[in-house]
Amino acid sequence: MTSVVSAKNLSLTFETNDGPVEALKDVNLEIGKGEFVSFIGPSGCGKTTFLRVMADLESPTAGDISINGMTPDEARTNRAYGYVFQAAALFPWRTVAANVALPLEIMGFSKSEQQQRIARTLELVNLAGFEKKYPWQLSGGMQQRASIARALAFDADLLLMDEPFGALDEIVRDHLNEQLLKLWAETNKTICFVTHSIPEAVYLSTKIVVMSPRPGRVTDVIDSPLPKDRPLDIRETPEFLEVAHRVREGLRAGHSYEEEG
Amino acid sequence: MTSAVAATAGIGRRENLLTRLWQGNTGPVLIVVAAILIFWYAMAVHMNAPWQQRLNDRAGEEVSFTQFVDQTWSQKKPLLPAPHQIVGEIWNATVLTDINSRRSLAYHSWITLSATLLGFAFGTALGVGLAVIIIHNRASDQSLMPWIIASQTVPILAIAPMVVVGLGAVGITGLFPKALISMYLSFFPVVVGMVKGLRSPEAIQIDLMRTYSASPWQVFKMLRWPASLPFLFASMRVGVAISLIGAVVGELSNAAGGGLGVRLLTGSYNGQTIQIWAALLLAAALAAILVSLVGVAERFVTRRMGGAA
Numbered sequence: 001m002t003s004v005v006s007a008k009n010l011s012l013t014f015e016t017n018d019g020p021v022e023a024l025k026d027v028n029l030e031i032g033k034g035e036f037v038s039f040i041g042p043s044g045c046g047k048t049t050f051l052r053v054m055a056d057l058e059s060p061t062a063g064d065i066s067i068n069g070m071t072p073d074e075a076r077t078n079r080a081y082g083y084v085f086q087a088a089a090l091f092p093w094r095t096v097a098a099n100v101a102l103p104l105e106i107m108g109f110s111k112s113e114q115q116q117r118i119a120r121t122l123e124l125v126n127l128a129g130f131e132k133k134y135p136w137q138l139s140g141g142m143q144q145r146a147s148i149a150r151a152l153a154f155d156a157d158l159l160l161m162d163e164p165f166g167a168l169d170e171i172v173r174d175h176l177n178e179q180l181l182k183l184w185a186e187t188n189k190t191i192c193f194v195t196h197s198i199p200e201a202v203y204l205s206t207k208i209v210v211m212s213p214r215p216g217r218v219t220d221v222i223d224s225p226l227p228k229d230r231p232l233d234i235r236e237t238p239e240f241l242e243v244a245h246r247v248r249e250g251l252r253a254g255h256s257y258e259e260e261g
Numbered sequence: 262m263t264s265a266v267a268a269t270a271g272i273g274r275r276e277n278l279l280t281r282l283w284q285g286n287t288g289p290v291l292i293v294v295a296a297i298l299i300f301w302y303a304m305a306v307h308m309n310a311p312w313q314q315r316l317n318d319r320a321g322e323e324v325s326f327t328q329f330v331d332q333t334w335s336q337k338k339p340l341l342p343a344p345h346q347i348v349g350e351i352w353n354a355t356v357l358t359d360i361n362s363r364r365s366l367a368y369h370s371w372i373t374l375s376a377t378l379l380g381f382a383f384g385t386a387l388g389v390g391l392a393v394i395i396i397h398n399r400a401s402d403q404s405l406m407p408w409i410i411a412s413q414t415v416p417i418l419a420i421a422p423m424v425v426v427g428l429g430a431v432g433i434t435g436l437f438p439k440a441l442i443s444m445y446l447s448f449f450p451v452v453v454g455m456v457k458g459l460r461s462p463e464a465i466q467i468d469l470m471r472t473y474s475a476s477p478w479q480v481f482k483m484l485r486w487p488a489s490l491p492f493l494f495a496s497m498r499v500g501v502a503i504s505l506i507g508a509v510v511g512e513l514s515n516a517a518g519g520g521l522g523v524r525l526l527t528g529s530y531n532g533q534t535i536q537i538w539a540a541l542l543l544a545a546a547l548a549a550i551l552v553s554l555v556g557v558a559e560r561f562v563t564r565r566m567g568g569a570a
Contacts, residue, residue: 057468076474083472089465093487093566102483106473134567 004158004190005031005054010063012049022215023049024060029209029218033157036184036191038201039209040247041254046216047194047209051160054192055083067158079107081158082151086166088143090135090150096122097131100150107154121149124183141172145179152187159191166196177203178232185228198251202226202243203235210247212254220250301344302334308341309333342535350539363519370543372520376436376508377551380443381501387444388451388496395452396459396485397477413449417442417510425514435518439511446507447500451493458492459485487566494559501551509544521547 012024024046031037039047052058053065056072067075075081082103090099097118104114122128125145135143144164151159165173177200184191195201201208202224210220224243226234234240282288313333317324324332334343342350354366361368391409395402421442428438462484470480512522521540528537 055472057471076472079474081472083469085465085469087463087465089463089469091466091484091487095567103473105483106470106475106479 002033003030004033004035005029005065005067005192007050007065008063010050010053010060010065012046012053012058012060012062024053025215025217026063027216027218029221031190031192031207033190034188035206036181036204037193037207037209038205039192039194039211040196040198040201041211041216041251042196042213044213044216045211045254046213047211048162049216050211051083051162051192051194055081055160079103079154080156081160082154082156084144084148084151084159084161084164086163088135088140088147090143090146092135094134095131096127096133096135096138096146099135099146100153102150103154109154117153117155121152122146124152124186125149126179139172141168141176144168145176148180148183152183157189159189161191161193163194163196165200173197173200174232180204181230198244198247199235202240202247203230203232208243208247210250210254212251217254219254220246222246222250298344301341305339305341305343306330306333309336309339312336312340338532339534342538346535347538347542350535351543354539366521366524366539366543369519369521369524369540370547372518373505373508373512373522373544374547376439376511376520377443377501377505377547379436379440380507381447381497381504381551383440383444384447384500384504385451385497388448388500389455389493391448391452392455392459393481395456409449409452412445417446417507420445421507421510422514425511429515434515438515439508439518439520442511443504443507447504450496450499450503454492454496455489458489458496461492462488490562490566491559494555494562497555498552501555502548505544505548505551 007027007029010024010027010029011022014021014023027046027050039050041047049058053060054067054072054075056076065072068080070078070080090096091102094102100118100121101114104117109117118131119128122131125148127142127145127149130138130142130146135146138146144167148161148164151161165176168176180191181204193201193204195204206224206228208220208222208224209218210222211217212219222243226239226243310329310333313329313336317329317332333339335346336342339346351366354364355370358365358367391405395405424441424445425438428434428441459481466484466488467480470484475483508520509522509525512518512520513526516523516526521544524540525537528534528540
């Protein structure tokens, strides 16, 4: 298995008015091709920061990180990843189709190629038929699916998702989790997924990275024994509960509960 | 049977129209206009009465109250002209006067309007241009903004003659100097509004463009510009109204050039209050029309951008 993401002793310290904050400290991590990796931990543990470092939205202050063998900056300019934010961040003046076309226009795809990709990715996220709708005409879950389609449109091998379903209710979230797994199986992408939900992390991932705050660090990396094919009711099996238990233990070891009170 | 139904339906519709007018803006607006007119006529009597009294005393005339009121509403140079006198003057000086005559208010309105529109176009372009420079360059934000604000603290009445006379001395006369003064006033709301508008995209939208490694031009064209349009239209509403003020003030410095400002000026030299008020009212109407035209353009653009409004 080739390594898609490789971090060595990665640290990032923010200088704030209250003094330096160690958002990441000595993070070591290898992510293989085709893996679904979840980052879990309480707020302030650096999981989003780590994702942003991968995306070259933040610069590490120490250590090394490579994406597909490139620096984050090279990976970004080579459009090696798609990024899904916490909010859908659709442009309200563009239709769903035009929003999905945004990265394609920027990257200079031909008109016909754009049409094909819009149709294919909207199909993937079950939004076929909504091309001409504007974002305000969609529900929150549909908006977030449109933003996933936008991240998939230019076919980067790596998908970075920062709590994409955090603002959605649990019923919609279950449904989208199921769809995301299906999409992952169909596209064979590497997915890095930030969440603060233990069931979500265990249900989705082949690898779970447990993090703890102050300083942000990795306390445990769990390779999930669950099969790749996962119906929703796998969440009631003993294997699932065992993994969930280990995640909880990892969070406790990082004093996450005490500090978060 | 059918016709009876149709008749009732017709009545129903008429009632609907009336209720709609009443519940919409029309009713309240009409009430306010009526109140203003009543107050105006009353004030006309009050303000013109002393002079009329003196005239009548001198002539030894005894007039009834209604005659007296009528006299105060029909003086040639009243302190406060009655609304119908102003409307009559506007009618005479536009519809009943040859449009190419210097006595035509339509002619003067056109002069003011063209200076306003040219100045407004310059001002909007300058405002947008400055805003683009300011948001892309930190140093220019800090160095330009104080000057832009300072420019508006200088009384325009002091600057206008210098601009008009100065440009006249180098042979630039007519429309351009007046448009320049309009621009001087109207670029300000545009630059302030557009700096805010071009900075209005959320952080994650900017981050998103960065993940695509979009060029600054693409970020501007696809994100900042469309996001700023609501701010642009709000600024343009203010800008177009003060453009008109700029044009009128510019005209005051060059009586030969014509325009509503010149009508105000000559009116006040000759005590022609009706002429002053007619020019004033036309200027106000012109401003109202221009502001609502910007509103129409805004609604058109909003709809094209798929707005919910």
